[in-house]
Amino acid sequence: MSSRVEPIDFLLGELSQDGRIEAERRVREDAVFRSEVERLRPITAHLDALPQEAWDPARPPPLRHPGRAGSAERRPGILERLFGSISIPAPALAAAAIALVIVGGFIGARIADDGGSKADGREIGLAALGDDGWTGVARVDTETNSVSLDVSGLDPNTESDFYEFWLLTPPAKLVSLGSFKVDADGSGSLQAPLPVAVEDFEFLDVSREPLDGNPGHSADSVLRGTTA
Amino acid sequence: MHTYAIPLVGRLAPAAAPRTRSVTAASSLGTALRERRDGSIEAVYEEFSRTTFGYLLATLRDRAAAEDVPQEVFTEVWTRAETYDPGRGSLGAWIMTIARSRAIDTLRKRVPEPRDPEFGAELVDGDAEMEGPRAVERWMVGHLLSKIPERERALLRMRFYSDMSQSQIAKATGIPLGTVKMQMVSGLRRLRELMDEEEQ
Numbered sequence: 001m002s003s004r005v006e007p008i009d010f011l012l013g014e015l016s017q018d019g020r021i022e023a024e025r026r027v028r029e030d031a032v033f034r035s036e037v038e039r040l041r042p043i044t045a046h047l048d049a050l051p052q053e054a055w056d057p058a059r060p061p062p063l064r065h066p067g068r069a070g071s072a073e074r075r076p077g078i079l080e081r082l083f084g085s086i087s088i089p090a091p092a093l094a095a096a097a098i099a100l101v102i103v104g105g106f107i108g109a110r111i112a113d114d115g116g117s118k119a120d121g122r123e124i125g126l127a128a129l130g131d132d133g134w135t136g137v138a139r140v141d142t143e144t145n146s147v148s149l150d151v152s153g154l155d156p157n158t159e160s161d162f163y164e165f166w167l168l169t170p171p172a173k174l175v176s177l178g179s180f181k182v183d184a185d186g187s188g189s190l191q192a193p194l195p196v197a198v199e200d201f202e203f204l205d206v207s208r209e210p211l212d213g214n215p216g217h218s219a220d221s222v223l224r225g226t227t228a
Numbered sequence: 229m230h231t232y233a234i235p236l237v238g239r240l241a242p243a244a245a246p247r248t249r250s251v252t253a254a255s256s257l258g259t260a261l262r263e264r265r266d267g268s269i270e271a272v273y274e275e276f277s278r279t280t281f282g283y284l285l286a287t288l289r290d291r292a293a294a295e296d297v298p299q300e301v302f303t304e305v306w307t308r309a310e311t312y313d314p315g316r317g318s319l320g321a322w323i324m325t326i327a328r329s330r331a332i333d334t335l336r337k338r339v340p341e342p343r344d345p346e347f348g349a350e351l352v353d354g355d356a357e358m359e360g361p362r363a364v365e366r367w368m369v370g371h372l373l374s375k376i377p378e379r380e381r382a383l384l385r386m387r388f389y390s391d392m393s394q395s396q397i398a399k400a401t402g403i404p405l406g407t408v409k410m411q412m413v414s415g416l417r418r419l420r421e422l423m424d425e426e427e428q
Contacts, residue, residue, distance in 0.1 A: 008413045054279070057282040
């Protein structure tokens with residue numbers, strides 16, 4: 001009996017009465033068992049009390065500022081609100097605006113010349129492999145060795161599946177960058193560190209993965225973009 | 229959905245690699261914010277806005293109000309950036325503490341009015357999300373859920389949110405019970421390690 005009692009069953013309260021008695025004995029007498037229970041108990045307590053909003057985090061309002069794509073939308077952004085609360089002399093404001101226009105034009109020209117590259121990294125578009133309207137954009141930041149992904153139009157996930165973001169070169173070179181869920185509105189995002197160089201792979205790929213315990217690629221790709 | 233056969237040999241990057249890097253990235257994020265580097269507030273927002281927004285939704289139970297407060301929170305994060313002291317706690321906990329303060333301000337200003345019907349429950353004194361350090365720590369665990377593999381997160385969700393036993397999860401997913409337990413423990417240990425790293 002004692003060999004079958006595991007800390008996880010004790011922590012989750014999934015033991016018979018005999019099992020619970022045995023687990024309590026081991027908490028008293030087995031330092032390794034006790035240590036595991038004590039380390040994990042705060043985590044299980046917090047998870048038990050987590051509300052739905054923590055398990056399914058909603059998309060927050062966007063952060064907008066003049067240097068970011070999509071900033072044309074007239075929703076006051078954080079920097080706008082921040083600077084809006086500070087009194088700035090009109091001439092200084094005008095000079096700053098002119099400088100922004102010049103710098104913005106320069107950056108815009110650079111982006112156009114680079115075919116989508118951004119000043120602080122590369123932007124790679126991902127498209128559906130068929131006729132569906134699914135799209136995605138990956139932003140590779142070589143300074144911080146990280147990548148972010150925003151997708152839209154994908155089918156929302158159920159409890160039994162999720163999406164996974166990959167670097168791959170067929171037939172067998174494959175690295176998982178992370179996994180994410182797609183909201184009811186078809187959008188999803190992921191930010192992940194880059195453990196390898198993007199250029200060493202041919203494609204960025206998004207697959208839909210069943211919750212089956214298999215860590216491999218499901219071969220059900222929904223989006224793909226070339227790294228070249 | 230389109231299926232394309234890709235012969236695979238399995239993933240080359242273990243899940244543990246991004247975990248360590250994510251904490252390192254969070255640490256450097258705090259440094260970048262303190263020094264007010266270009267793009268730092270955007271990166272901080274990207275990292276913590278979902279958790280903050282979720283906390284505000286759960287606390288205020290009014291979507292319109294919850295959508296306004298993140299701007300206040302992250303404006304304060306920016307204006308007080310140099311006062312963030314990594315020695316006193318993680319960047320996430322600092323931001324969540326600010327969010328809690330702004331949530332309290334919002335609740336104090338609130339006068340009785342019709343509530344968003346989507347959020348039917350009334351907030352009462354002693355609400356779980358207003359408990360201070362415990363609530364902040366709980367929401368940091370919630371934040372760190374996004375750092376563990378989706379498979380483990382999904383199993384933990386079934387157990388702790390959907391209140392399913394491990395046996396029920398095994399039956400519902402077709403995953404052997406032993407694997408469910410193993411992945412459940414793995415997920416809990418990852419969260420523990422991430423919390424330890426956050427608190428260092």
